[in-house]
Amino acid sequence: MSELSRATVSRLPRYLRLIEDSADSRTVSSEALAAAAGVNAANVRRDLSDLGFQGTRGVGYSAPALRDRIRRELGIERRRKVAIIGAGNLGTALARYSGLSKRGFDVVAIYDVDAGRIGQLIGDVKIQDLEEMPSDCSFGCFDMAILAVPASSAQPVTDDLVAAGIASILNFAPIRVTVPDTVAVRQVDLSTELQILSYYG
């Protein structure tokens, strides 16, 4: 089985969202998916074809079957366990975001170094000492991490996560972190986003 292109993978969540947000309809057309994702209908058909997912000519695609297929492809056919590192304003905001649960992700742990925060609850998750993070990760409590720490801590924390066997990292710290090829990373940088916007605005 060949890999999906990066472009295709980046569109799958948009297709999934349309299906999940329109709970009732049995079928969905490439045209509808295209409109929701902001792409061309031929592009959608190509994407789903690459996925090995077949529709019915004259009818469309089975919405529940497509939902399951995309979830399986994305690896969220079972729920994923996520840890949030850093319980400052950003980490707290991310932890409180209830949409995560709806999309297949459970925040199972939150870590911080501040003794004043450790032990407090965010939702129903207790903030733990960051020192417990590596063993929890090694133990398989979670396999995805969201970095919401200061720039200075981002790389050291990343190194600890990698050593503990993390699979994926979403980095909100304002600095790029480096990892081995075995670990998937995405970086969200506020300044970069604003600079790109500034060009177009």
Added chain:
Amino acid sequence: MSELSRATVSRLPRYLRLIEDSADSRTVSSEALAAAAGVNAANVRRDLSDLGFQGTRGVGYSAPALRDRIRRELGIERRRKVAIIGAGNLGTALARYSGLSKRGFDVVAIYDVDAGRIGQLIGDVKIQDLEEMPSDCSFGCFDMAILAVPASSAQPVTDDLVAAGIASILNFAPIRVTVPDTVAVRQVDLSTELQILSYYG
């Protein structure tokens, strides 16, 4: 003057960051820029050529001149004024991020609807009533907005911003907003990022 490609624009902030973060060196090579941005050196040379920026063979590119050129291209040769809409955990985290100032952006206003928050200070900016936002925007107090509001408010607030003449919107609310073609928008969605990571992780 033809437009830069989207791919080129998305790399300019990475080149700029390298130069800004290594304050002392007079020249920078395409090889160094490529390593920092994670791309091919030929790609860098093509990008800078598209920008109309010339280096010196055998030497490299003038770092200060390139910095100025990229800033000008991105529209941050003068500082940009940014408003943050929503003073919850996320908005507060974004407002407190001092890196913004270093990258050419000044947070000049923060708005919220919560009477308990209005009047409080974040850094040296006072949280204002959201009702004052449209007139402030029309008056030119800011021309970029960061949305850190709940999903249900994102589209209405966006509509108000558009009506008031906003140039660019960075949307952190977990929902896609629609705007006229005249307005630049970027959406940062936590669930989508995690779903893409989940595929690769």
Added chain:
DNA sequence: TAGATTGTTAATCGATTAACAATC
């Protein structure tokens, strides 16, 4: 001159899209 590095070309690669036969 010798070494380094740009600027540009041509080739390649990857992604998008129009178009339409297939078929429900």
Added chain:
DNA sequence: TAGATTGTTAATCGATTAACAATC
């Protein structure tokens, strides 16, 4: 059958890269 919509091809478009002459 008639209308709708997929699945796929071929064309096109956009972006990347190797290679190397130009030249500092």
